[in-house]
Each structure stands twice: as C-alpha cells, then as structure tokens.
Amino acid sequence: MNPLEPVKDEENQDESVCCRDDSNGTNNNNNHRRKAVSPAAGEHPLQYNYTFWYSRRTPSRPASTQSYEQNIRQIGTVASVEQFWKFYSHLVRPGDLTGHSDFHLFKEGIKPMWEDEANRSGGKWIIRLRKGLASRFWENIVLAMLGEQFMVGEEICGVVVSIRFQEDILSIWNRTSSDQTTTSRIRDTLRRVLNLPPNTIMEYKTHNDSLRDNSSFRNTKIAL
Template sequence: MEKKELDTTNNAKAALHPLKNKFVLWYTRRTPGVRNHTSDSYEDSIKKIVHFSTVEGFWVCYCHLSRPSSLLVPTDLHLFKEGIRPLWEDSANCNGGKWIIRFNKVVSGRFWEDLVLALVGDQLDYGDDICGAVLSIRFNEDIVSVWNRNASDNQAIMGLRDSIKRHLKLPHGYVMEYKPHDASLRDNSSYRNTWLRG
C-alpha cells in the first residue's frame, strides 16, 4: 500500500507542466497623493503575494486574485520573473525601460489578463529581454506596462512593441509609449515624460 501511494505522488509531480520562467506576483498599495518611489519606503511597500513555476501553480494563484476592477486606487500588481524585483534600480531593470499602454477602466482587466497569459506562456517575441509587467490602477485610467532589460536595443524594443500589439489585439487608436528607467529615476515618475513610439 505504501509503495502505491508513493508512485501516485511521483505521477502527480510528473504531471505538472513547468513554465519556461518562474514568476513572482507582487502587490503595492500606496497612499493617494504620496510619491515615494526613490525612497526605501517604496521598496518596503512592495509585498510578495505568491510565486509559481508551473501552469497549474499559475492557475491556482490567478483564480484567487481579485479582478482589477475591484482593487483600490492607487494599487499596482507586478508580475516579474523570479529574481527580479519590480524596481527601476534592480540590476535586471536598471539599463532597461518599459512600454506603457493606458486603458479605460472598463477594458483594462481583459487586456491585463491577455498580457499575463502571454507573459507566463512565453508567447511574446524577445521574451528573454522581458523582466515583467505591471498593472497600475489609477483614478481615471489603468496603466499596463511591460518592462524590458535593455533600453538601448532599438530593434528589441520595437519588436517587443509589435509583439505586445499583436498578442493583445490592440485597437488601432491605442498609443504605446516607451520610457527608459533611468529617465524615470531622473524625474521620479513612471508615466510622465514618455517617449511616444506609436
């Protein structure tokens, strides 16, 4: 009897479907009107929710998450590859930047879900250059951003943009903006003073 139970356990482990990358989901709930991104208190405010490395682990996590429409303002969800903190200063992020898309609050949840599935499923081009993605819940809009490692590789940046547009099936009128993290550090802002790239 013991032998049979052991075999069942091993079969259950073998049946899991590993992802190409391991991921960590983080959560930040900030005080409205308070900017503290460059201070230690910002890093302290980022909380790990869960990590996963299999398809099954992802769905267990995702099925229990609150939908974006039910999150308080301002809140950020960060889905990053394991070992990369969702900070501009992290060694994987410091030379990179992010593609930014602003969404009406009515549709942001669908686009975020599509992006998360593409990221977890390694469906985006230049996937090795991607560090993670952020959903920023704000008062008048929600903002989705995809972070990459190298802000000076124009081919990878534009290829990633095209891949995001294709996978999200972005309607023609949506504008994507790019901003290097060193520019964010200089002006202490994630979403102001972006480079418009179409």
C-alpha cells in the same frame, strides 16, 4: 488540453495565495514561507518561475525608493501552468482593486523596481487604458508573457497593471532599452496579443528617465 487554459483545483489551494481576504486585495501575511518552488509531477513547467507582487500607496505622498520598497509585497511564486492558474484564480481582479494599487508579475529574482540589476538598463512600454478594461488586458498580457509569445530571449522582466482613479496603466518591462529591434518587437507583439486598434498610443520610457522624473518631482515638492 491546452496548458494555458484555466485549471480549477480548489482542494489543494494554499491559503497563503488567496488575496480575496480584505478590501484592497492584499495578502495580510507578508512573511509567508520563502521556499524553492518547482513544478509537481505531471505539471507543465513554465520556462521561468514568476513571482506575484502587490503594492499600494497614498497618492498625496511622493514615492521614494525606500517607501516604495516598504510598500511592495511579494505574494507568491509559481513554476508551472497549473500553479499559475491555481494562484491566479484566487487573486482579486485588477478591475476590482481600489485606490492607487498595482499588481506585478516578474521573473523570480527580479524585483519590480527600476533600481534592480536586471531592470537598471531597461525600460517599459506603457499603455493607458480607460476604466473597465484592466482585468481583461492584464490577463492577456500575462498569458502572452508566460507563453513566451514575445520571442525576445531573456529580455522580458515582467508586467505591471496600475490602477488609478481616472485611468489604468499596463506596462511590460525589458532589460535593454537601447536595443531598438527588441523594443519594436515587444511593441508589435503587444499590439497583436492585446488586439489594440492601430491608433492606440503606446509610450516607451527608460527606467533612467523614470528615476530622473521621480527625483525631479520630489525636489519640486521639497522646494514648494
């Protein structure tokens, strides 16, 4: 069996990872147990543990660092292929989310925030998708990351899918924005694993630029 093929095991599914319990896909229990996660006997361990996060905000309210951190929810951590599929099969698909919502899957210990120590000097590749493609592309990029297909050592921090009203956005974050060899390899691997057409527009943006743009936007809103 290919360890990255879906594994169906409903019997031992922990209800804390089931996110189909409300209209926006969140797990209402944000105070779930924070215990160490490790592969069970006979499972296929991932190279790193990964944590799922979810966030949603009102677009009319400008995001500050504080409000963003309050809105983001940690919904579970996985350490093996089997744990991943057990968890993933109970998540709402990105294409079924509503509003201004995001799913994040990051290495355990890294928050999906520009200011996190692991992200501070990094950036992200951004791909803008027409509506209807988010679920398939999200699954493909997640499996590529878990399967270590990017071949860039510890550079990958995590991936994000952002659901918006007119388009959806896929991004992959890495640690070192100044390493052009690494960022180019990530771009080329993205093209391959997502089977992107040659004319697909991909944008690389450093987290420092994102912080600066966000700060400028907030200042503009205040001035207005």
